[in-house]
Amino acid sequence: MLLHLVKKDILIAKKYVWIMMVVAIAIPLFFMVRAPDLLGVSAFLTSVVFTELMLFQSVSMAELKYPKAAALLCAAPISRSAIVLARYIFLIFIFAYCYVTYSLMAWIMAPIEHLTLIHVLTVLLISTILISVYTPIQYKYGYEKTKYFFSILIVATPFVLPAIIKSNMLSQFDGFFTLPESIQYLTLIAAIMISNCISIYASIRIYSNKELL
C-alpha cells in the first residue's frame, strides 16, 4: 500500500517530476561549468536539497488544490500514518535518484568528483534534517502558510550551501572526521534514523488530529 501512496505523490506532481529530474542533472553540470571548485559534495547537496524541496512543494500544492481527494483517501481503508510515511519514502526516492544520476555523471564526466560513502551519508543527513523540520511544520500549518519561508530557502540553497562549505564553519566538525570510518558511518546513520523517526512521529500525530474537508 505504501508504494501506491508514493506513486500517488509522484502522479500528482508529475508535471514537475520531469522538470526536476532534469534539474537534478543540470545542477552538477552547472557547478562543473560555473564553479568547478565546488563540484563534489556541494553540487550533490545542492541538487538533493533543491530537488527534494521543489518536489515536496509541488505535491503539497496539489494536495492544497484538491483537499477533498485526501478526504477520499482517508475515507478508504488507508491510514493517515501510511499517507504520511509514504511522503517520507517519496523523499528518499528523490535522494536515491539524485545519487544515481550524480554517480552516473561522475562516471561519464571526469571533472565531476566521485562521492564517498561519508559524503553520501553527510548529504543525506543534512537533507533529512531539513525535511524533518519542514514536514511536520507543513502538516501543522499547511502549504499556504509555509510556502514563503521555504521558497526563500529553496532560492537561497544554491548560494548559501556553497558559502557554508567554503567558510570555516564546517571546521568544527573536523574532530568527527578524524574518528574511525566505521564510527562516522554509524553516527551518521543513527542521526539520520533518529531525525526521521522524530519527524515521522510528529507528522503522523499532527495529521491524525487534522480535520479533513
Added chain:
Amino acid sequence: MSNIVEISGLNKNYGNFELRDIHFSLPEDCITGFIGINGAGKTTTIRTMLGLAHQDSGQIKIFGKDIKKHGRELKNRIGIVLDEGCFYDELTMAEMKSIIAPAYSRWNEKDYKNNMDRFSLHSNQQISTLSKGMRMKFALTLALSHQADLLIMDEPTSGLDPLIRIEMLEILLDYMKQGGKGVFFSTHITSDLDKVADMLILINQGEILFEEDKDVLMDSHRVVKGKGHHLNDENRELFLTIQETHFGFTGITNQLAQVQASLREDIIIERPTIEDIMLAYVRGGKHHVIASS
C-alpha cells in the same frame, strides 16, 4: 432486520456550528435518506462517521463494531461517494483508480471494468475533462467495485441533470437487490428520495428531528388547506407549520383526525411530498403569514 449503522450521543462542536446528541440507526436492506437544508449538518455527520472529522463524544458503530477501533476493517466494507471535487483532477481515471484500488482487500477489477463500461467512462480520460455527472459516475464506479456492504453518499445527485439522477437511483436499486446491503444517502433534493428511500432521517441545525419509515411518515402527515377564519389558537397547535394568506391557509399536520374534528367543513386534504414534511419540521412551529397582493 439488523442495524448496519448505530450512532448514539454523537457530539461535535465547531464553535459556530455543532452536532448535538445525534442518535440514529440504519437498518440492513434499506436505502436511508439523510435530509436537511444546506448547512443542517449532513456533511459534518458523514465526515464524523468516516473519521474525517473527530467527534467530541458519542459512539459510531458500523456492522456492530466501533469505527474508532476497527476503522480500517470497516472502511473496507464501505463504498464512499463524496460530493464533487474529491479527485485529483490532473490524473486520469486509471491513475486515480490505481491509487484507491490497492486499499481495498475485496477490490474486483472485473466489476470495475463492467461499471466503467456501463457508464461509458474511458479509463485514460483525464478527470478534469469529465462533466459533473461523469465524475459522479466515476465515484460510484469506485464505490461499487470492492463489494461494499454499505454505500455512504454525500449529496450525490446535487447539480446533476434529471436523467443522470434517475440513472443513479436505478443503480442504487440494483445494488440493493444483492441483499444484505445498505445505502445512506444525504441530499437536500428530496424528490430523489420519493423514488428510492425506505427510511428518512431529518437533521436541522445539528439535531436529528426525526428518523422514520418513509411510508409511515408519508401516511401520517397531510397537507390541509382551508379558510383562515376557521383557525383558532387551539387548532393552530395541531399543525407543524401553517402559511396564511387573506384567502386561506395551508398547513402540514401529523394529527389529521383532530384537525378534521376541529375544522369540519371546507378543508382540502392532500398527500404531502417529502419536501413539504421536511420544511414543516425545519420551520417547526413557525407561523407564516404571507401578505397577498
